[in-house]
Amino acid sequence: MEIYLPLFPLNLVVYPNEDLNLHIFEERYRQLITECLEEGRMFGIPAFINNKLPGYGTEMSVTTLHKRYEDGRMDIKSKGLRVFRIARFENPSPGKLYAGGQVEVVETEPEMGDHLDELTVKLVRLYHLLQLKSEIDDESPLLSFRVAHKIGLSVEEEYELLTMETENKRQQFLIRHLNRVLPVVSEMERTKDRIKMNGHFKNLDPLKF
Structure with missing residues (x-):
């Protein structure tokens, strides 16, 4: 399905169901958001990476x-809905200050994925090592989108995840990433523990020769 969206390119990746706070200050985007508020319209955030629009957004x-604000600036809260691919990009959109484009909506089924248990175990281990509170809810679909910003992916990797059309592929991608990251984080924690021991009195067992 294709639709036309006002476009607000940003150097970040937004996922479906994600909340995003934005400070709107450029005139073109003040116009875009004002129209969305007045007309109940949606807009799109295509990822702008390495000075390019590779094509996917939300x-x-x-x-x-x-x-x-009195000068027209705004603070807004927005929410991700659906992933799209840009079919035709216009800058500016006809008669507007902002860009727009014809986009193809990527339908994402609310699947649980076949690798949910393995991914959850690795996520719990990572959060434990980092001493972070885990808010994993493995009863909800599309876990990959909900944790992607919290496991150390680069923006390029976050974008690659956005382009994957099944939860199985996304879970496998995150598991491969965690398999690389977990040994590094674990070694860092062991190093920190060894550093903490320096300068402390140690109760050592006598050696027998």
């Missing part, structure tokens, strides 16, 4: 206008 809804 359709967004403005959920809250937190503040409108």
Whole structure:
């Protein structure tokens, strides 16, 4: 299915169901967000990576206008809806200050994935090593999108994940990443423990020769 969206390129990746707070200050994007608020329209955030628009992005809804400043700037809260591919890009959109484009919506089924248990175990281990609170809810679908920003992926890797059309592929991608990261994090924690021991009195067992 193709639709036309106002486009707001950013150097980041947004996933479906993700909340994103934005400070709107450029005139072209003040126009874009004002129209979305007044007309109940959606807009798109295509990822802008390495000074390029590689093509994928996420359709967004403005959920809250937190503040409108006297000079026209705005603080808003938005939410990711659906992934899309850009079919035709226009800059600017006809008669507007901002860019727009014809986009093809990528339908994402709410599947649990076949690797959920393995991924969850590795995520719990990572959060334990980093002493972070785990908020994993393995009863909800599309776990990959909900944890992708929290496991140390580069923006290029986050974008690659966005382009994958099944939860199985995304889970396998994250598991491969965690398999590389976990040994490094574990060794760092052991090193920190050894450093903490330096300068402390040690109760050592006598050696027998």
